[in-house]
Amino acid sequence: MTLKKQNAVKENNKDNMAELNDLLLGSSLEENIALLRNIFTNDETLVFRRFQNRNIKAVKCCAVYFNGMIDPQIVNKDIIQPVLSSDLKDGIDIHNLPEELQYKVIASGNVNLENQLDQIVSSILYGNTLLLIENCEKALIISSNGWETRAITEPESEKVVRGPREGLTESIIMNITMIRRRIKDPDLKLKFREIGSKTHTRVCICYIENVASENILKELEKRLDQIDIDGIIDSGYIQELIRDAPFSPFETVGHTEKPDVVAAKLLEGRIAIISDCSPSVLTVPYIMIENSQSNEDYYNNFIYSSFNRFLRTISFVLAVSVPAVYLSIVTFHQEMLPTPLVLSISASKQGVPFPSFFSLLVMLLIFDLLREAATRMPTLIGQAVNIVGTLVLGQAAVEAKLVSAPVIIVTALSGILTLMNLKLIGAVIMIRFLFLILSSILGIYGYIFGVIAISLHLLSIRSFGVPYMLNVTTLKGHNWQDTFIRAPWWSMKLRPKIIGAKNLVRQRTKKTGGKKTG
């Protein structure tokens, strides 16, 4: 019984599209319509619009499309009207009719002849219009897709003071347009594929030939081929399915919502993965230092940018360390502090019933609760949350002697520092708790153990074969130029090594041609 059941389940799960693989269209118009009706049963949005040519009654047609997926203008003006009113000759060969219509009648940019049913079904689903003709075994597929898309706006998560405000949208074509407008070069390659057995999401691999590394491209294609999933709703699915170091809190595949960032990364030799219906574009390989890079760094004065980047790097280190170091000093190594400070800290701890570790842990958790609540809530309620958070959990908690004031200061400092590096937020939160627990057991030594362990982890992971800590540890040659600081543009003549391994030269100047390209 179980075997039968399993088989039945298998039958049900079988991909509908696969069954259509070998089917062809018939010659009878009504039979074809019935066939399509049968495939799309219980789907009222599929429209069958039958019509005839004015002059020749034999030219019976039927336009098939999905309501809402097409642009009615195109269907009315460019498909139905020309076929209705065209003055075809009487003695026309009915077998040549599709070609005749394709070449002489229909006024649309993209028309194809097709008789494979699976192709036909998928193109209707994509928003094309199908034109069935009586007594023909081939049908015309006319591209007519048009649906409402979101306007181009500035992405909330990556705001800039200076630089392009454009943000990517959910439409893959629009995204590609935005990227191509920035890189107008035939070397910009776009490879399309479909992922998802149900969603058939279009995914585009975008790279610049002769700059992007072929090995990384091959590896990426291999990993994309291995994906076998029913649907890709957002590029986040792909991100997690193709990443290295799957258990690491650090991202090894980058994502951005800004076309200028994508273009800049493509120029550095990275590869972008654009997924339909998702405004975030993935970039590989992704290395640690990119977490603290911002696109604005490259548009502003380099001294100011370097300072900002330095702040971001330091804030990552501080965000994970401050609670742990505070805890280990007040519980284990009070002798490290000057006496007045020790006195004032212990005075503020007077009357607080909980140990420092517990109150720090709870306060950090509450901070994260507030952050998560504020992200998900409508803006108006969010303000209420802010007020409650700051007043009740800050001052009131100290006055009620539930926590000591230094704990609040440490929590707030660490929380704000976390928000400096939005891309690292997940990693920072996890590592902060790890360090806190370690230093509650072994004091500052526990913290050092944690630092060594995290450094080992960071040094061991790779993103598509590129070491994650690339350019952080080896300050050799030109590689330091875009790490903790942002070197001035006139000095960055080469692309980062390994990533853009094929073509390192970025700027050509005759004066200083000293550096080799090897």
Place this chain on the structure above:
Amino acid sequence: MGKELITDKEAICLLMLFTMGSTLILGVGSDAKNDAWLAVIAGLLMSLPVILIYSRLLSIFPGKDLFEILDMTLGRLLGKLVALIYIWYAFHLGALVLRNFGEFMVTMTMPETPIFVPMLGLGLLCVFAVRLGIEEIGRISAYLLPVLMIILLIVLGLAIPQFELTNLKPVLGKGLGPVINGGFSAFSFPFAESAILLGAFFCLKTKKSPFKVYTLAILFAGTLIMVLTIRNISLLGQLTSKLYFPSYVAVSRISVGDFIQRIEVTVSIIFVVGAFAKSSICLLVASRGIQRIFKLKDYRKVVIQLGSLMVLLSYIVYDTTMMMQYWAFKVYRYYAFPMQVIFPVIIWIIAEAKKNKSKPAGKKAPANE
């Protein structure tokens, strides 16, 4: 995963950390009292020929580790026997380092914590590192060493105003005897302990690398140890040789103005990193030895069990801190002498003989190297 490779720079950093690891906190050559810094130089000079033999061995058999070399030179049975001794040596040394760290923690910084906790912590970290492999250990030491050097130099700079160089006098006050004695002690701990690295440096890039790595690293580390010994003596005077952890006490005396004082935590940071590097190398070599003896596929598979055993051994190995001190300065040098000198010399002689024999035999032999 391909062959593991580490660059020369990483190897130098690794060897330096290994050599300085527990030395920086335990001190060397206490037999020589205020001439301990001379004893360091003596130890360095004594260790140079041995180190050249180690590097020669590695360059005769490039890409091979100690245990394969033993197999090829001493034959299968004897080779395995000596390999067992080396495994024990590495394993035991790792446990001793763990124990040093634990003793340091409970006597100096955290008296309430049971000694098992810091040792277990460090042991876990070592297991984690060794499971990642030698490449990662090499990379992290190339990344930690500069940080440590900066800390060391800053502390040294702060200490200079308080130096009392009269503590160094009289130079050679008791004659050469104690210096040679202390030198021998410094030779066996830490310089010749680099014999352990024979089991880890299968991953050097070229045939020339071993010489460069060994000589540079030992010279740098030796100079640093000497400078720090001078620092300790000139800050503490006669007290140096009576303390278990002279560096820690010496640095705790540094105070600049009212602001910078009690900076001994820097010493313990350095010690943590050094102890980590040293014991993880020991664990790595021991597990590689077990892999070779039992012909396992991957040394990473025995690391967890071996690491837990190492932590337990470090827990039971001494009864008191005094015993640790007695071992480190009185017994250890005789115990380690065969592994550090006798076996390597024997292997080296056999290897040279075999090489000379095989060279005229056919043209293939040089190509294999």
Place this chain on the structure above:
Amino acid sequence: MFIIVILIYSVVFLYDFLPLYKQKEWKEFIVNACLGLVSFTIALLLSFNLKIPSPEAPIREIITSIFGK
């Protein structure tokens, strides 16, 4: 105390031995099991507050008997 030891070791054994068992790497399994059993025994004895003789004592005695220190 010994309950904690047993618990920790069972977790370690599960983590360490299951993959070896599944991949049928018997040699690794046996070597690992020997090492694991030794360390488990020592840990269990320690948890009963028994004193384990240190391997350091015989080595020290051999060396002092040779060199007479």
